[in-house]
Structures are given as C-alpha cells and as structure tokens.
Amino acid sequence: MTDSLDTRKMAMSGAEPLVLLDGISHAYPNGKVSLTELSFAVHPGEVVCLLGPSGSGKSTAIRCVNMLEPVTAGRLVFEGIDVTAKDVNQVEVRKRVGMVFQNFELFPHMSVLKNVAIGPIVSLKRPKAEAYDLARELLAKVGLSDKGDVLPSQLSGGQQQRVAIARALAMQPDVMLFDEPTSALDPEMVGEVLAVMRKLAEEGMTMVVVTHEMRFARNVADWVVVMEDGRLVEEGTPERIFEQPRMERTRAFFGKLEEQDGVLPTG
Amino acid sequence: MFDVFFDYRGLFIEGLLVTLQLNAIVVVLSVAGGALIGVARHYGGKIVRVVLGIPVDILRSIPLLVVLIWVFFASPMVFGTRYIDPFVAAVIGLSLTQGAYISEIVRGGLASVRSTQTRAGLALGMTRTQVVTRVVAPQALIRMLPPIGSQVAIGIKDSTLASVIAVPELFRQSQIVIGDSMQPFVVLTTLMVFYFVLVMIVVRLIDMLYTRVAARGAS
Ligand SMILES: Nc1ncnc2c1ncn2[C@@H]1O[C@H](COP(=O)(O)OP(=O)(O)OP(=O)(O)O)[C@@H](O)[C@H]1O
Ligand SMILES: [Mg+2]
Numbered sequence: 369m370t371d372s373l374d375t376r377k378m379a380m381s382g383a384e385p386l387v388l389l390d391g392i393s394h395a396y397p398n399g400k401v402s403l404t405e406l407s408f409a410v411h412p413g414e415v416v417c418l419l420g421p422s423g424s425g426k427s428t429a430i431r432c433v434n435m436l437e438p439v440t441a442g443r444l445v446f447e448g449i450d451v452t453a454k455d456v457n458q459v460e461v462r463k464r465v466g467m468v469f470q471n472f473e474l475f476p477h478m479s480v481l482k483n484v485a486i487g488p489i490v491s492l493k494r495p496k497a498e499a500y501d502l503a504r505e506l507l508a509k510v511g512l513s514d515k516g517d518v519l520p521s522q523l524s525g526g527q528q529q530r531v532a533i534a535r536a537l538a539m540q541p542d543v544m545l546f547d548e549p550t551s552a553l554d555p556e557m558v559g560e561v562l563a564v565m566r567k568l569a570e571e572g573m574t575m576v577v578v579t580h581e582m583r584f585a586r587n588v589a590d591w592v593v594v595m596e597d598g599r600l601v602e603e604g605t606p607e608r609i610f611e612q613p614r615m616e617r618t619r620a621f622f623g624k625l626e627e628q629d630g631v632l633p634t635g
Numbered sequence: 636m637f638d639v640f641f642d643y644r645g646l647f648i649e650g651l652l653v654t655l656q657l658n659a660i661v662v663v664l665s666v667a668g669g670a671l672i673g674v675a676r677h678y679g680g681k682i683v684r685v686v687l688g689i690p691v692d693i694l695r696s697i698p699l700l701v702v703l704i705w706v707f708f709a710s711p712m713v714f715g716t717r718y719i720d721p722f723v724a725a726v727i728g729l730s731l732t733q734g735a736y737i738s739e740i741v742r743g744g745l746a747s748v749r750s751t752q753t754r755a756g757l758a759l760g761m762t763r764t765q766v767v768t769r770v771v772a773p774q775a776l777i778r779m780l781p782p783i784g785s786q787v788a789i790g791i792k793d794s795t796l797a798s799v800i801a802v803p804e805l806f807r808q809s810q811i812v813i814g815d816s817m818q819p820f821v822v823l824t825t826l827m828v829f830y831f832v833l834v835m836i837v838v839r840l841i842d843m844l845y846t847r848v849a850a851r852g853a854s
Contacts, residue, residue: 436754463760473755477773477851490769491760521853539760 392442420595466536481516526557650808665733673741694735777852784841
C-alpha cells in the first residue's frame with residue numbers, strides 16, 4: 369500500500385504494538401459466535417477507533433482486550449507478552465488496562481471521590497491519602513473538582529461518564545478502552561465527554577474507542593478498524609477509511625449512518 | 636382491671652424474657668445462616684445451588700407449626716435421644732424456617748446487582764473476592780434491608796407458635812394466666828398491643844436505617 373493516505377505514523381516509527389489481537393475468536397456460552405479470527409494492532413500513543421453496525425462484536429472485542437471475555441482461539445499480546453497463555457495472571461493485566469463503559473458503571477454506594485480512589489486503594493494497595501490526592505487531581509482534570517463528596521446518582525450522565533474516565537485513569541493504565549462512552553448520553557452532554565477524551569489523546573494516551581461518533585473518529589483516531597459480523601472488514605487511517613472506503617460493507621455501513629442522522633464527516 | 640398483670644407478674648416477666656431471648660437468638664442465627672446459604676447458592680455454581688436449594692424449598696413449603704412439632708417430638712428419635720428442650724427446639728425450628736426465607740432474600744439481593752458492576756470492578760484490577768466485598772455486597776445489602784425487616788417481623792409474630800411445644804414464652808404464659816384468672820379480654824388485648832409495639836420498633840428501626848442508605852443503593 370503506497371497510498372499516502374494510508375501511512376500509519378506509530379507503526380512506521382517501528383514501535384512494537386502495545387496490544388495485538390492476533391486472529392482471536394470468541395463465542396458466548398450459549399454458542400453464539402461473536403468474533404472470528406479478528407486481528408488488529410494498537411501501538412503506543414495511538415487512538416484506534418472500532419466502528420461497525422450493532423452486533424458486529426465491537427464490545428466483545430474490547431472486553432477480550434482486558435480479558436473480561438475469554439478468547440477461544442488466537443493470541444492476545446499485551447506489551448509483548450502473550451496473555452492468552454495459561455499462567456498469565458489476568459488481574460495483573462487488567463491493572464494496566466483502563467475501561468470506560470457505555471452506562472458508566474460508577475459504584476452507586478460510594479462518593480464520587482471514593483469511586484475514583486477505589487482502584488488504587490483496593491487493587492494497587494496504595495495508601496488512602498495518596499489515592500485520594502490523586503483522585504482529587506483527576507477530578508479536577510475532568511472538570512469536576514467540586515463534586516467529590518456527592519454520590520454518582522446526583523450527577524448528570526455526562527458528569528458521571530467523566531468521573532468514570534477519572535476512575536479508570538486513577539490506575540495509571542497503559543491503555544484506555546472506551547465502549548460507546550457517549551451512546552447513553554443526552555446529545556448536549558456528548559461534547560463534554562468527547563472533549564475529555566480528546567484531551568487524553570493529545571496527551572498521548574493509548575486508546576481503543578468503540579464509537580458511533582464519526583466526527584470524533586475522523587478527527588481524533590490514528591487508525592480505524594471497521595467490523596461486521598465478528599470479522600474485520602477493513603482498517604486504515606480515518607482519512608482513507610472515510611474518503612476512500614474499499615469495501616462495499618464499509619460503504620453500506622456509512623450509508624446507513626448517513627440515513628440515520630446525516631453526520632458523516634468529510635474533510 | 637390491670638391487677639391481673641401484677642398478680643401474675645412472675646409468669647409475665649418470664650414470658651417476656653423468653654420471647655425476647657428466643658427472637659434475639661433466632662434473628663442472629665437466621666440472618667447469619669441465611670446469609671451463608673444465600674451467598675453459597677449465588678456464587679457456588681450449579682451443584683451447590685441445587686443441593687442447598689432442596690432444604691430451602693422444603694423449609695419454605697412446610698408449615699412452621701409442623702416444623703416446630705417435628706423438631707420437638709420427632710427429631711429426638713432421629714438423633715437417638717429421648718428429649719429435646721422446648722426452647723432449643725423452638726430456636727432450631729424458627730431459625731431453620733426464617734433462615735430459609737432470608738437465604739432467598741440474600742440470593743435475590745446479590746442477583747439484583749447487575750453483572751456490569753462486577754465487570755467494572757474487575758476492569759479496575761480487583762480480584763473476584765474484592766469485587767464481591769467492595770462492589771456487589773454493599774449494594775445488595777442495601778436492597779436486602781426492607782425485605783429482611785419484613786421477614787424478621789414475621790419471625791417475631793410466628794414465635795408465638797412456640798407455645799404449642801410448651802416454650803414458656805409470652806403467649807403461652809398469657810394462656811396460663813387466662814385459664815387461671817378468667818380475664819381473656821384484658822390479657823389478650825394487652826398482648827396484641829405488646830406485639831404491635833415490638834414489631835413496630837423493629838420495623839421502624841430497619842426503615843430508618845434503610846432511609847439513611849437508600850440513596851447509595853440507587854443505580
Ligand atoms: N452475553 C451474551 N450472550 C450471548 N450472545 C451475546 C452476548 N453478548 C453479546 N452477544 C452477541 O454477540 C454478538 C456481538 O455482540 P457485541 O455486543 O460485541 O456487539 P457490538 O458490536 O458491541 O454491538 P452494539 O453496537 O449493539 O453494542 C451479537 O450478535 C450479540 O447478540
Ligand atoms: Mg456494544
């Protein structure tokens with residue numbers, strides 16, 4: 369591929385992938401096959417967006433990355449280590465991977481500050497004072513320094529999702545996974561969450577983002593992976609994917625999105 | 636009119652103490668046992684769930700009166716003894732039955748915390764045990780408070796059934812007094828007021844506790 373649109377900056381620098389899905393397959397206990405030989409790489413500092421229609425396996429793929437779902441075949445390589453090997457401690461891997469959920473999943477019985485501090489306190493056995501200091505710092509970073517003492521249920525959806533991002537960041541992860549972080553939000557709150565994510569990306573955080581926000585994918589992603597039916601349809605830079613989609617199924621997917629809300633970003 | 640309470644004070648005081656003691660012991664045993672069984676059935680996998688479900692279902696379907704009489708008259712034969720103390724029999728019968736119901740409340744409470752909360756805990760690098768103690772159990776506990784309160788109230792009322800195996804609890808002592816004094820109206824009415832007050836105190840205390848933490852159970 370000599371196409372200039374298709375150069376992948378991080379890969380070109382010769383860096384090893386931080387996360388490598390190497391032909392992974394996955395099936396749910398009820399037998400439903402959700403991923404078939406899916407492969408893609410995430411390099412350090414890269415933002416990779418996963419796109420695809422509902423049911424294409426995006427959530428499953430992202431959950432496989434932090435081993436919340438067990439892969440049935442293929443290799444998952446994290447920081448150069450094959451973590452699908454039997455003797456790998458999944459808990460240790462998850463400590464290095466942050467995750468943000470569609471429905472926030474804040475812990476309703478804890479204050480906002482404690483939500484952010486709980487990971488370091490429980491998983492990393494950090495001293496409480498240190499964990500709370502970091503939590504306050506991170507709440508300030510997501511613009512919620514005055515909300516530490518309230519319960520999550522007293523916050524708006526956008527605020528809850530920003531807390532959830534702070535909670536994941538508190539583990540000081542090497543990579544952050546986002547599964548449709550704005551899909552459960554009222555339209556007026558989408559912007560504040562995307563702004564925080566954009567800031568993270570600019571700071572060089574490695575991110576894997578499942579999203580239907582095409583403008584975000586277009587402007588922030590370094591690499592876009594299009595999935596359908598548990599398989600990779602195509603991958604490339606956002607410029608290339610959005611401007612010159614090669615596969616009919618990608619075009620069909622974009623066409624449907626456009627029909628729905630007319631928001632396919634160009635240029 | 637209320638002379639009867641003074642005249643038979645020895646019987647009433649014994650009855651009051653036995654009723655309070657019996658219920659205190661039954662609450663502790665049934666909540667502890669119910670919690671153990673409920674947790675085991677929720678987290679123990681299919682075999683544990685099914686095996687422990689058998690005694691739970693049996694106890695929930697047999698009338699408490701029959702359980703009490705069986706424990707008192709029949710169980711000594713099973714264990715090769717001739718006699719079991721009525722108070723001990725009442726503790727066993729009531730705790731088993733109450734524990735069975737409470738185990739179902741505990742199981743339902745744990746199941747009511749959606750699995751995505753577990754995922755969120757795991758994603759933060761917690762172990763399964765940490766997820767249970769830090770994330771799932773506190774939320775489940777809040778939701779369990781009101782139904783456990785109701786079940787404890789039922790247990791207190793049902794403790795009067797222990798009178799049939801001659802446990803000298805308040806209802807049994809009252810019947811003795813009535814037989815002797817021929818004053819059913821004042822004794823039984825006072826007894827009703829007593830149970831009303833006792834149950835209301837317990838229910839209101841649990842309600843107050845729940846109101847304080849309810850916001851933390853919202854999700
Ligand atoms: N717990 C489950 N048990 C069985 N099948 C499941 C389960 N979760 C998802 N699936 C199925 O697996 C496939 C992939 O699901 P997944 O949630 O990964 O898709 P998705 O791309 O994230 O979709 P969406 O955009 O709707 O979130 C779908 O066909 C879905 O129905
Ligand atoms: Mg999904």
